[in-house]
Amino acid sequence: MKFSEMPYTRVDFPAVIAQAQEIIQRASSAKSGEEQFEIHQEFNKLMDHVRTLYTIAHIRRDGDVTNEFYDGEKSYYDEKLPELNAVTNEYKKVLFATPYRQYMEEKIGPVAFKSMELEMKSFDDSLIPLMQEENTLASRYSKLIASAKIMWEGEELNLSLMRKYMRSQDRNTRKKAWDAFSGFFEENQAELDEIYDLMVKNRTRQAQMLGFENYIDMGYFRMNRNSYTKEDVQKLREQIKTVFVPLASRMHKNRQARLGVDALRYYDMGVYFPQGDPAPIGTPEEILESGRKMYTEMSDETRDFFNMMMENELFDVFGRKNKATGGYMTELPDYGVPFIFANFNGTSGDVDVITHECGHAFQSYVSCKDPITDHSRYLTMETAEIHSMSMEFFAEPWIELFFGERGDDYRKMHLEDAIDFIPYGTMVDEFQHIVYGNPELTPKERRDAWNKLEQEYRPYMDSTGCRFMEEGGYWQRQHHIFEMPFYYIDYVLAQLCAFQFKIRMEKDHDAAWADYMKLCRLSASDFYPSMLKQVGLTVPFTDGCIQKIVDELDKKLG
Structure with missing residues (x-):
């Protein structure tokens, strides 16, 4: 239907x-x-x-x-x-x-x-x-972010539609766009502080009413962390700091040289080439049709999945002024179908929707055939995100459909962007542990804590001249921190597994794809560590896992 x-x-x-x-x-x-x-x-x-x-x-x-x-x-x-x-x-x-x-x-x-x-x-x-x-507080935050109306060259844009200009080839343009984007958060900082302060106090009170010291353990339970602990996550964060941050720093040093700039300023974030990042060719409608061609050729299962999505209007991905920001995949269980929501804005992020969100949706499509609905109901997010982030890499052989002669540029950017994410995602997680471990912190003390983490995880980023970032407010644009506490480390765990799939697919694509399909079908029929073992992946908490991934990625950076 x-x-x-x-x-x-x-x-x-x-x-x-x-x-x-x-x-x-x-x-x-x-x-x-x-x-x-x-x-x-x-x-x-x-x-x-x-x-x-x-x-x-x-x-x-x-x-x-x-x-x-x-x-x-x-x-x-x-x-x-x-x-x-x-x-x-x-x-x-x-x-x-x-x-x-x-x-x-x-x-x-x-x-x-x-x-x-x-x-x-x-x-x-x-x-x-x-x-x-x-x-109510989460809805208040979502509505405030969606209400942004930024005047840009005579046109009124929301935050999602500004991203195209924040990654402009012209450095002055993207600085101006970043300043306009940041201006919205500066103007609304008092309300954002108030919303989050109320959220932290609310969740802390909930936890204490159930006998928890603070919200951390309760948050882990609500995230269905059924097979690892906060100590495992802390151990992972330490590995990221000591092993992965140096890799990201080397990558960004190379990026700085490629861009030919004296320092990586805040408005250089997400920009990888001096001529501008590769942007998708064709109209939004043509991007969807390229997605259909890719999934038709990828496998019989992906062909049937994508055709079903298109025929049943299960994409709402075109950018509009009054749409909520962000993107997601959700499910409509009565109909046994997924749904993808996003905001195309003319950047490579439009293609990420066709790969990342379709990875989620494809797994949902595969698992809905399982008569035991509990297997999908209790799918944990660190597993679910493997499906999406790995699909981004499995899509790379078809990437010219979306980027034409700049396909190789996209593959390079995609890998570097994924490397860049690991420190950031881990930093978001540590920030939340600090906040909920110390719920009495003032809004300013929270922003100071974020700034300290920036120096540890992203020492290569220069925020000079952007009050929003200089004062430690950048996290307020991350809706997961407000709406889904402790979610973000799931992306990190999944990206580390997706890197493993990438390394494997370049050696034996068919074997890697077979294991990917197996993971999709397993859904939540077993616990996370056991499922990873069944499909040949190493649990990221394992000693030496991060170092092994870093060694392989270092070779690819060249």
């Missing part, structure tokens, strides 16, 4: 809760493992229907943040979804204590039960008012 034809009605939460309570009653008195499983599938189907309707409203609201109807629906779900959490938590308690636990673990897997345990430990009915307030 085309997305435009998918019917939407507001979820009747009292009716859904009543139906869920009836299912819970039957689940608590199941007479066999088979009956328990059938009831479980029924409960999942009900929750999937709620999720489908909420997601339709969310997508349509993001497509036009000035649409009063869907903006109202977003506010409605911000208030009501936490109430549904109380019911799902009650159901999990029943399932967790079932006398048919062994049968159920064999049917849906141990990952689901471990994940349910973490969810139960991080929720209580008493948190509902705070969770509603947290949702």
Whole structure:
């Protein structure tokens, strides 16, 4: 079914809760493992229907943040979804204590039960008012960012549409664009500080109400970290500082020489060639058609996937003034399809949508054929991001379709950009550990902490002349920090695995692709470390893993 034809009605939460309570009653008195499983599938189907309707409203609201109807629906779900959490938590308690636990673990897997345990430990009915307030704050942040109206050469642009000029070939143009972009955050710094301060205090209060010292452990539970710890992450961060940051520094030194500049200023961020970064050729519509050609040739599975997406209007990727910023893949479980939202802006980021977000969507398309919906329901983000970041590399043989004669320039830029990301992504994670470990910090102290981390992770970046960055505010543009605490390290873990796939595919492409497909099908049927082992990847926490990746990447930098 085309997305435009998918019917939407507001979820009747009292009716859904009543139906869920009836299912819970039957689940608590199941007479066999088979009956328990059938009831479980029924409960999942009900929750999937709620999720489908909420997601339709969310997508349509993001497509036009000035649409009063869907903006109202977003506010409605911000208030009501936490109430549904109380019911799902009650159901999990029943399932967790079932006398048919062994049968159920064999049917849906141990990952689901471990994940349910973490969810139960991080929720209580008493948190509902705070969770509603947290949702409202996240919406307030999202709406503020989407409201940006920057006058640029007589045209009113949002933050996403400014990015094209922030990567201009002309250094003066991109400085002017960066200053305009930064000006929005400077003007709204007081409100951004207030929103985040309220978020930190809100989440800390939630954690303390459940007996946690602070939000860190609770945040790990909510991120479903079911197979590694904050100590593992800290160990990874230390490896990044000692082993990976020097590689990134060498790469940026080469980039500075290539650009022919005296120093890498803030407005040189994301720029890799003096003649300008490669930009996609053709119209937005032609980019999508190039994507269709690439996926048709890549494999039978990717061909069928992309055709399905196009035929059912499951892309909303063209930039518009009133769209929410950013990009994502989400799912519409009632229809068994993914959906991709983005903002094309004439930069290479448009192609990243066709590779990165399609990597997510392809995995969703593959895994939706699994009759055990828990395998996708409990997919952890550090695994999910492997699908997307690895697809970016698997797409490289077709990159000329998008960049013509500058295909090699794109491949070089893509690798260097991925290397650049690792220190930044790790820095975002450490910043959040500092913030939630010290919730009493003032907004200025948080910005000072960010500046200190900048010196450790990105010593090559010169922010002189940009008050937004000089005062440590750059993190306020990163919506994950506001809306999805502790998410960002998942990108780092996934990128390190994607590097491993890149190294392998250049030696044996078919074997690497077979393992990629296997990982997509595994979904969350096993724990993260075990799944990586099954597809020939090394868990990034492992001693020596980062050094081995760095050694291989060093050869490619030349």
